[in-house]
Amino acid sequence: MTIQIKGKFNAIPHPVHHRLKHIEIDDNALTQFLENIKHFNVERIEYVPFMRFALAVELRKVLGESFQEMLKEILHDRETGGFTIGVNNLTTNTDDYIKFSTALTHLIGIPNHDAMSNKFYAIFTVKHTFESDTYLRKAYRILELHTDGTFVEENTDWVLMMKMSEKGAVGGESRLLHLDDWDDLGKFSTHPLAAHKFKFSYADRGSKNIKDEVHSPSFFYDQNKVCIKYNHQCTHPQTISEALYLKDIQDSMENSSGTVSVGLPVGQLVIINNKFWLHGREPFVENPNLERRLMRQRGRFIG
Numbered sequence: 001m002t003i004q005i006k007g008k009f010n011a012i013p014h015p016v017h018h019r020l021k022h023i024e025i026d027d028n029a030l031t032q033f034l035e036n037i038k039h040f041n042v043e044r045i046e047y048v049p050f051m052r053f054a055l056a057v058e059l060r061k062v063l064g065e066s067f068q069e070m071l072k073e074i075l076h077d078r079e080t081g082g083f084t085i086g087v088n089n090l091t092t093n094t095d096d097y098i099k100f101s102t103a104l105t106h107l108i109g110i111p112n113h114d115a116m117s118n119k120f121y122a123i124f125t126v127k128h129t130f131e132s133d134t135y136l137r138k139a140y141r142i143l144e145l146h147t148d149g150t151f152v153e154e155n156t157d158w159v160l161m162m163k164m165s166e167k168g169a170v171g172g173e174s175r176l177l178h179l180d181d182w183d184d185l186g187k188f189s190t191h192p193l194a195a196h197k198f199k200f201s202y203a204d205r206g207s208k209n210i211k212d213e214v215h216s217p218s219f220f221y222d223q224n225k226v227c228i229k230y231n232h233q234c235t236h237p238q239t240i241s242e243a244l245y246l247k248d249i250q251d252s253m254e255n256s257s258g259t260v261s262v263g264l265p266v267g268q269l270v271i272i273n274n275k276f277w278l279h280g281r282e283p284f285v286e287n288p289n290l291e292r293r294l295m296r297q298r299g300r301f302i303g
C-alpha cells in the first residue's frame with residue numbers, strides 16, 4: 001500500500017547556473033519510491049512501453065500530482081527550462097537509475113527511439129581510448145554546443161542526461177547555453193540564412209544507425225519565442241556562405257559569456273528544454289583509467 005507523502009519536494013535555484021533549478025526530494029519519499037518499484041524489471045520496461053508509464057505513476061503516487069505539474073512548468077518556462085535532480089545517494093544501482101529517469105521522462109512526455117541503442121534510452125561510455133566516429137565519445141577534446149535530434153523527423157523537445165558512474169574523471173563538465181544568454185542571438189536569428197532549410201543528416205556515420213535526412217531551418221519560433229536547431233557535426237552546408245554562417249554561429253556560441261560549465265554528481269541527472277538550450281562537454285584531463293557512463297533520453301512533451 002502506498003502512503004502519499006506531502007510536501008516532500010522542493011525546487012531551489014541551481015548552485016552553479018542561474019537559469020537552472022535543482023529539485024530536492026525528501027529521502028523518505030525517494031526510499032519509498034525505490035521500494036515500490038523493486039519488482040519492476042528493466043527488461044520488461046524495455047519491451048513493454050506501458051510499464052514505463054507505470055513507473056511514472058509510482059513516482060506520482062509518492063510525490064503527488066503537483067510534482068508532475070512543477071516538472072512541466074519548469075521545462076516549459078522560457079526563463080528556466082531546465083533542472084537537475086538526483087537519487088540522494090540512496091542507490092548506486094544501474095537499474096534504479098534507469099527506472100528513476102524513466103519515471104521522470106514519462107511524467108513530462110515520451111522518449112523517442114534512440115537509434116544508437118535501439119531502445120528508448122542509451123547508455124554510453126567515455127573512455128581514454130578513442131573508439132567513436134563522432135565527438136560524443138572523444139574524451140580529450142571539447143564537445144561543441146549543439147541541440148539533439150536535429151537529424152530525425154520527430155520532435156526532440158527535451159534532453160535528459162544522467163551520470164551513471166565515473167572513475168579517473170577530472171573535467172568533462174556539461175557546457176550549457178540558454179539561448180537568451182547568447183548576446184548574438186538577434187544577429188544570427190534575423191540573418192537571411194536563419195530561415196534557410198539546412199540538410200541535417202548522420203547517414204555518413206555508422207555509429208548513429210540512422211539514414212534520415214532532414215531539411216529544416218536553424219531558427220524557428222515556438223510560442224512567439226525564437227528557438228534553435230543546431231548541430232555542427234550533422235549539418236551539411238551546400239555553399240561557402242552557408243558554411244560561414246554555421247561556423248560564425250558556432251564560434252560565437254563557444255565564446256559567449258553565457259556558456260557555463262556545470263558538473264553533475266553521479267546519481268544526478270539534468271533535463272533541459274532542447275528548443276532553447278544548447279549543450280556540450282568540457283574536455284577531460286587525460287587519464288588511462290578514465291571511464292564515465294552517461295545515460296540519455298530524448299523525447300517529446302505530451303500534454
Ligand SMILES: [Fe+2]
Nearest residue numbers: 146147148279
Ligand atoms: Fe547531445
